[in-house]
Amino acid sequence: MRVVFPFSAIVAQDEMKLALLLAAVDRTLGGVMVFGDRGSGKTTAVRGLAALLPPLKVIAGCRFNCEPGTPCEACVGVCRHTGKAGEAPAPVVDLPLGATEDRVVGALDLERALTLGEKAFEPGLLARANRGFLYIDEVNLLEDHLVDLLLDVAQSGENVVEREGLSIRHPARFVLVGSGNPEEGELRPQLLDRFGLSVEVTTPDRLADRVEVVKRRDAFDRDPAAFVELWKAKDTAVRRRIKAAQGRIGDIVVPDAVLEQGSRLCMAVGADGLRGELTLLRASRALAALEGREAVTDADLRKIAPMALRHRLRRGPLDEQASTARIDRALDELKAA
Amino acid sequence: MKDAATVWAEAMLAAALLAVDPRLGGVVVRAGPGPVRDAWVSGFRALFDVETPWRRLPPGIGDERLLGGLDLGAALGSGRKVLQRGLLAEADGGVVIAPMAERLTSGTASRLAAALDSGVISLERDGMAERLGARFVMVALDEGADDGERVGPGLSEHLAFAIDLDGVGHRDALPISATVADVAEAREALTHVGAPDQAMVEAICGAAEAFGIGSIRAPLLALRVAAALAALEGRDVIDPEDLSTAARLVLAPRATRMPDVTAEAEPESQPDDIPPSEPEAEQREPDATPPEDELDTAENDDMAAMLDDVVLDAVRAALPDGLDALWMDQGRAAQSAAMSSGRSGARRASPDRGRRIAxxxxxxxxxxxxxxxxxxxxxxxxxxxxxxxxxxxxxxxxxxxxxxxxxxxEQRSESTVIFVVDASGSAALQRLAETKGAVELLLAEAYVKRTQVALIAFRGTAAELLLPPTRSLTRARRSLAELAGGGATPLAAALEAAAILGVAERAKGRTPVLVIMTDGRGNIALDGAAFRTRAETDALNAARRIRGTGMAVALIDISPRPRGDGQKLAEAMGARFAALPYVEAGRVRDVVRSLEGVG
Incomplete structure (x- = not known):
């Protein structure tokens, strides 16, 4: 296993870290889109998160990460496992640039087809990412047909393969994490809207923060193992928080007043559709769970609103006013009312 | 300006540093092909073992060759999946040289950047799923003919050095004195070089900030360079001179602004900043640096301030003369950034060119x-x-x-819509708002249609390229905000500028479409003189030149009561003519669409 830069050693970037943690707590949030400059630590954060996700209970050896006792249809045919329960690290799968469609959705196993004349399914990245995270760096450079395909699967939670005489369907429920640099071109609105949360990262502008980033990175590069050891306690604490929050989230109460406030906010900023409202509430609930509280408060809404809504505002592409500012203003007005 | 001998010496120093620490990423070498560049490359090569992998990367390389895939011949022969390594995996532990690096597509540049970042290739292609080691030093040979052509920032950001050999004669290009053995020795020494202390990190980060360098990679690379410099001299401690040399080599080429004069006094205010986000952690966290607290703090502050000055001065001295040159550089960088995303390398539209799709x-x-x-x-x-x-x-x-x-x-006949907008007093100010609306609408469609949009505005005495060709809304938003109106109408200059940009876009394999929005009443001649008759002649001549290029053009007459000047101009340039006293975004879009159909 590669040594990765510890999540808890990431300086500042609080919004990005929080968004990733929320997605880890409630996987139904719909993923996270991270916009930011080059070298602002997007990839580092995702890798770091991967290292501290609580492990999954799986059927040992299953290539779709099926839960013990409930193997999926494809699993029965493809995996030749004993059905014994085991544990596996939660998958965080990279979709590298240049990946071909057959590797993404899965395809005919060429080797077995050529040598044995067998029609066997070779699962792809979507299978590997089931019940975990799928990370796409530079989403805006991904080929359009792959983007469409991913959106479709992310929406339905199921990967349907109809190619090369194969007809296979398997669960592919993953948290989509995308990153991109807005300078390299925009994302299509349909794509943007599919992400539950959207955060904007910049390189820290406080000198003290920048110095700290450089020092930690330098220390990590010199001796990764020692550096990771140094941060192990903090990372473990974060892992425990995620796990505890996952267990608690079902019991979190959302008072009616807070629900109403959420609806009012969405109307006030003109966020399209119900998806924004739903994400706002779910993410607020995840936040309350993460912080060990029993009920969602207005303060939670306030903290979550920018990341849940900023990419859903109805506006002209050249609107001067930043979305975040619009949300903040709406929040202030609601509070005053 | 630095003299040629200094430039060459620094170029060879960069070569040696890369050989000592390949994690420095690589170098952009700006130079035309010729003996000087050859001398640098062979000097660089002389620093590596003969067995070191050495690969040339052609600019139009496809994913199969770059990343790897299935070795079909072997697979058919043996009936097994056999991996065909790509060029980057073959270069593991060695060097990748990219001639004409300014022509690399943004896709290829991103793949290179990802490999440089992680040191591995994640291969998910043709039924193969592999992780292959790919640690290499990247040498990007930038042969850009003009300043608009540059290695894209996505790639150059990962490379520690940028050297410009254009001013170096081949007599200056002396062979390097370092040997493979020296490099081996320095590599060994590098493992013993201690971590930079707090003051050094602060000096480098402070300098990066002062020169407007946003990316955190720059200070990191500079510190690594400083360590490699110490190693080259067999020392195990980074000294201030290492630091200033490193800043000169790494930070100067990345500078986007001159430091505030007032900011120079600032270093004192930095150390008392409270450490970031997690205060409890900060106190317990053992630094990699030696405990400084025992030192006399006053003396420590003095040293830190001195170090800051040394580093700042080093960078400043390495910069081109003065602020103006720097600003031009900045514009250039922005322009090349905008262009690189659209650069396809597809000069001819043929079925086997462009990006592969399913x-x-x-x-x-x-x-x-x-x-x-x-x-x-x-x-x-x-x-x-x-x-x-x-x-x-x-x-x-x-x-x-x-x-x-x-x-x-994928079809690569992408078009660039060049808006030429009359922002003069004769065209009412509200035209600008309406035009912004039209540009907005086209940009919103740009993602799907892969159209780029550029904007030339003219008023006063000159035409100005406000928005270099781009698909980025962020960029467009920024430059449109700056568009102001009023003044005379230098129509001829605007038409000239549009023709030049159009031809340049065509040379990049894109299809230019000109949309000119004016009342057609120019009153400033090409040379800037305010003679109406000469201004009209100049404008008509420029219009005929546009006709000569055969570009698709539309002229939209935006005067409240069209008087025929616009029509005359449109005829001269063979343009589609539309009189739109009220610019409606939707109608402008329709005009552009009809042109794209033709072009």
Whole structure:
């Protein structure tokens, strides 16, 4: 296993870290889109998160990460496992640039087809990412047909393969994490809207923060193992928080007043559709769970609103006013009312 | 300016540093092909073992060759999946040289950047799933003919150095004195170089900030360079001179602004900043640096301030003369950034060019159109059945017509819509708002249609390229905000500028479409003089030149009561003419669409 830069050693970037943690707590949030400059630590954060996700209970050896006792249809045919329960690290799968469609959705196993004349399914990245995270760096450079395909699967939670005489369907429920640099071109609105949360990262502008980033990175590069050891306690604490929050989230109460406030906010900023409202509430609930509280408060809404809504505002592409500012203003007005 | 001998010495120093620490990423070498560049490359090569992998990366390289894939010949021969390594994996532990690096597509540049970042290639292609080591030093040979052509920032950001050999004569290009043995020694020494202390990190970060360098990679690379410099001299401690040399080499080429004069006094205010986000952690966290607290703090502050000055001065001295030159550089960088995303390398539209997209069933029209791997996959499931039909058990693959899969490539005839907007007093100010609306609408469609948009505005005495060709809304938003109105109408200059930009876009393999929004009443001649008659002649001449280029043009007359000047101009340049006293975004879009259909 590669040594990765510890999540808890990431300086500042609080919004990005929080968004990733929320997605880890409630996987139904719909993923996270991270916009930011080059070298602002997007990839580092995702890798770091991967290292501290609580492990999954799986059927040992299953290539779709099926839960013990409930193997999926494809699993029965493809995996030749004993059905014994085991544990596996939660998958965080990279979709590298240049990946071909057959590797993404899965395809005919060429080797077995050529040598044995067998029609066997070779699962792809979507299978590997089931019940975990799928990370796409530079989403805006991904080929359009792959983007469409991913959106479709992310929406339905199921990967349907109809190619090369194969007809296979398997669960592919993953948290989509995308990153991109807005300078390299925009994302299509349909794509943007599919992400539950959207955060904007910049390189820290406080000198003290920048110095700290450089020092930690330098220390990590010199001796990764020692550096990771140094941060192990903090990372473990974060892992425990995620796990505890996952267990608690079902019991979190959302008072009616807070629900109403959420609806009012969405109307006030003109966020399209119900998806924004739903994400706002779910993410607020995840936040309350993460912080060990029993009920969602207005303060939670306030903290979550920018990341849940900023990419859903109805506006002209050249609107001067930043979305975040619009949300903040709406929040202030609601509070005053 | 630095003299040629200094430039060369620094270039060779960069070569030696890269050989000592390949994690420095690499170097952008700006120079035309010729003896000087050859001397640098061979000098660089002399620093490596003969066995070191050394690969040339052609600018139009495809993913199969770059990243790797299935070795089809071996796979068919053995019936097993056999990995064909790509160029980057082959170069593991060695060097990748990219001639004409300014022509690399943004896709290729991103793949290179990802490999430089992680040191591995994640291969997910043609049924192969592999992680392959790919640690290499990247040498990007930038042969850009003009300043608009540069290695994209996505790639150069990962490379520690940028050297410009254009001013170096071949007499200055002396052979390097360092040897493979020296490099080996320095590599060994590098493992003993201690971490930079707090003051050094602060000096480098402070300098990066002062010169407007946003990325956190720059200070990191500078510190690594400082360590490698110490190692080259066999020291195990970074000294202030290492630091200033490193800043000169790494930070100066990245500077986007001159430091505030007032900011120079600032360093004192930095150390008392409270450490970031997690205060409890900060106190317990043992630094990699030696405990400084025991030192006399006053003395420490003095040293830190001195170090800051040394580093700042080093960078400043390395910069081109003065602020103006720097600003030009900045504009250039922005422009090349905008262009690189659209640069496709597809100068001719042919079916085997452009970006590969998913293969589909069909008959290949030429040999290169067949996707062999996909075809085999399509045929493989039927082999048993087909064999049985023929009464055969084994034998060659039986492939039929409907197994064929052809490669498809994305159409690369992308267009660049160049708006030429009259922002003068004669065109009412509200035109600007309306025009912004039209540009906005087109940009919103740009993602799907892969159209780029550029904006030239003219008023006063000159035409100005406000928005270099881009698909980025962020960038467009910023530059449109700056568009102000009022003043005279330098129409001729605007038409000239539009023609030049159009021709340049065409040279990049894109289809230019000019949309000129004016009342057609120019009153400033090409030389800037305010003579109406000469201004009109100049404008008509410029219009005829545009006709000569054969570009698709539309002229939208935006005067409240058109008087025929616009129509006359449109005829001279062979433009489609539309009088729109009220610019409506939707109508402008329709005009542009009709042109794209033609072009």
């Amino acid at each position: 293969s589909r069933p069909g008959l290949p029209k030429q040999a290169s159109g067949l996707d062999v791997v996909e075809t085999l996959k399509a045929a493989a499931p039927w082999q048993k059945v087909r064999g049985a039909l023929l009464g055969l058990d084994r034998g060659p693959m039986r492939i039929r017509r409907d197994d064929f899969r052809v490669r498809r490539f």
